[in-house]
Amino acid sequence: MKISESDLIINPDGSIYHLNLLPEDVADTVITVGDPDRVGEVSKYFDKVDYKKGKREFITHTGYVGSKRVTVLSTGIGTDNIDIVFNELDALVNVDFKTREIKPNFKSLNIIRIGTSGAVQPDIPMGTILASSYGLGMDALMNYYIQEISEDEKSLKDDISAHFGHLGAIKPYLTGASSSLIDTIGKDLPKGITITAPGFYAPQGRLVRAKNAVPDFIKLINSFRSNQHRITNLEMETAGIYALAKVLGHQALSINAILASRVNFEFSKEPNKIVESAIKLVLERI
Incomplete structure (x- = not known):
């Protein structure tokens, strides 16, 4: 079953609607923080930062702590934003954006707030x-x-x-x-x-x-x-x-x-x- 364009909105550049991320942008370990300014306070301790992206209150940095790839992402305040962030994180790793179908091999993320x-x-x-x-x-x-x-x-x-x-x-x-x-x-x-x-x-x-x-x-x-x-x-x-x-x-x-x-x-x-x-x-x- 294909997921409709109105249920899962994908931007023209292939990124997901709110987070503005591509599937390859998300590490298997994700740290969430509420305050967008706190993202940099986490990533400053990374050994390497691959990229920084942002849209609205959703700021994302992905890089490495030692050999471990880590994403840090701001959610903003409240569970209404958590609804957006978690559904879009899941779609990024478990939905094929080209076919709009759920991937056969499920990926489980480790998410630490x-x-x-x-x-x-x-x-x-x-x-x-x-x-x-x-x-x-x-x-x-x-x-x-x-x-x-x-x-x-x-x-x-x-x-x-x-x-x-x-x-x-x-x-x-x-x-x-x-x-x-x-x-x-x-x-x-x-x-x-x-x-x-x-x-x-x-x-x-x-x-x-x-x-x-x-x-x-x-x-x-x-x-x-x-x-x-x-x-x-x-x-x-x-x-x-x-x-x-x-x-x-x-x-x-x-x-x-x-x-x-x-x-x-x-x-x-x-x-x-x-x-x-x-x-x-x-x-x-x-």
Whole structure:
């Protein structure tokens, strides 16, 4: 079956619509960052940069760390952008752009997010580098995809749904990290459930001028327990990354640079230093 021109848009130069990349531009290991300016902060540690491309908020550098080919790509903010990035990354490696047919030999990418986040537990200090064991989505992205989850994921999701059930319209979705990546890139790092919110202010419990519909949201989050599991941090992409990676057959891990303590109402005075530590850790381990 051919994929239609309106379902998969290919630019006149043969690149994919939003990312502006050709199939040969993508390495098997992909690092995603939210901020376009952070792409260069990662690639400056590459031993060699083959090329740099960009369109809109999607900036891509591909090169080598030692003998390993690596792509670093900015996604922008939010799971709406993750929907674009992950579907287009998958198409670049698993769809023949000339025939518009799915390739017979499937390729699975290793995708590592390096992002910033706020801790919701008092024992997680600013400066922590944390690996997300699960991504818990409070957004609506996975209402539009069919997702199969494991028994462990279902059991934990049921406990989470019970905890947040009084919120009504919010229907959380849950996906675990890649076991292979969490055992390698995420080894010996603190771990926990990462909440992905559909916004930065009220959806993350922040109060500026507009009134919050969910009072004491941070207390609600950090009071959740299910056996050894607890919610550790809050951001805007991880759950979408984990869910779409699983749907599409890729391996994903989110590494979080903790810049804020939401329970202590503090923000780091050295955020760039913390992010740099996370970047160096990932590049050393890939």
